Amino acid sequence: MKSLENINRIQLTNETMLSLLSLYESKGKSFYYDDLFQRDRQAFEKKSLATSLLALCSYFNLDVTIPRVKLLAKKEMVAKNKEEQLLINIKNVLTILHEKPAEFELLINEIADLLKLLSRNFDPIAFKTGEKEPLTILGKTKTRHKKDELERLIELYLSHAKAGRHELTQLISNFYVDFLNMDLLTNQNELVGIIILYALLLSQFNVFKYASFFKYLLKEKDAWQQGIITASYYWQSGFAQTDLVSRTLINILLDCYKEVDDLAHEFSFEVDLNKSDTIENSILKIDEIFSKEDLRKRHPNVSDATIDRTLKRLKEEEKIRPLGKGRSSKWQRIVPGYKKFGSKQLTLFDD
Secondary structure, X not given: OHHHHOHHHOOOOHHHHHHHHHHHHHHOOHHHHHHHOHHHHHHHHHHHHHHHHHHHHHHOOOOOOHHHHHHHHHOOOOOOOHHHHHHHHHHHXXXXXXXXXXXXXXXXXXXXXXXXXXXXXXXXOOEOEEEEEEOOOOOOEEEEEHHHXXXXXXXXXXXXXXXXXXXXXHHHHHHHHHHXXXXXXXXXXXXXXXXXXXXXXXXXXXXXXXXXXHHHHHHOHHHHHHHHHHHHHOOOOOOOOOHHHHHHHHHHHHHHHHHHHHHHHHHHHHHHHHHHHHHHHHHHHOOOEEEHHHHHHHOOOOOHHHHHHHHHHHHHOOOEEEEOOOOOOEEEEOOOOOOOOOOOOOOOOOO
């Protein structure tokens, strides 16, 4: 618990503060992203899960081929070996976390259940038995369990979180450094630590529905692992240098938001194209002489700007022409109309 116990001594640099401002500005767009991607949310989540499994397989050097990982991501399959079984277990854990991200609670029972899920048909992952400590001068001893140490670490994290005196990503990264250095588990200590870190982030940042955290963790693997080495060097003395871990974590989050922001621009452009096609479809069906108000009534959820852009485009394509000027002006269709006209739906995914 050396990092969290001494978190008060950490001072954020100007560079880190600017990155955090950018991060929380991006986080504020969550409702916009959810509304924009609502129709294709499930497709995004499936793609993100597949990308995450591929990245984790590479990060932990699991001996599973890329085609096999893609199959395991899409379908319920029987594992051919132990490493495939571990990947299936990871998939099940991530699926549960994504179904109810806000419901994850950092509790010892929650972590115990996580270990059971990851251990299913795999090597048992359990808490280590700690050292014996003296209780009396007559030599009576009591065995310390690593599970108890984790419980104290969780209590410390939750007390800091409740006090609200420390920025969230700093708390999470320092918790992660403590978890690794306390060496709590019989095996898969790093994997479990990464999943707990991810669960904590997922409960606060919903960007991972659309972009894979583990994809960018793999990209930053060298910096991340160097940060862990640096933080661990003075960990025992209580002076763990966690700055590189925190900065790398912030960069990963920013990369995720940038991917989603770029996707949002592309997606909204395609949505506008679809809306424009729909308006053109209506113009080809309605009376030869029509008004902008006629289009508004048919498409109440389409903005005036989209209607104006469509009218301008069709005018330039010499499919319509204006009759008069002003609000009450009419338009005339100068190409033949159709009773039925289909427009192809644009899609983002091959699936």
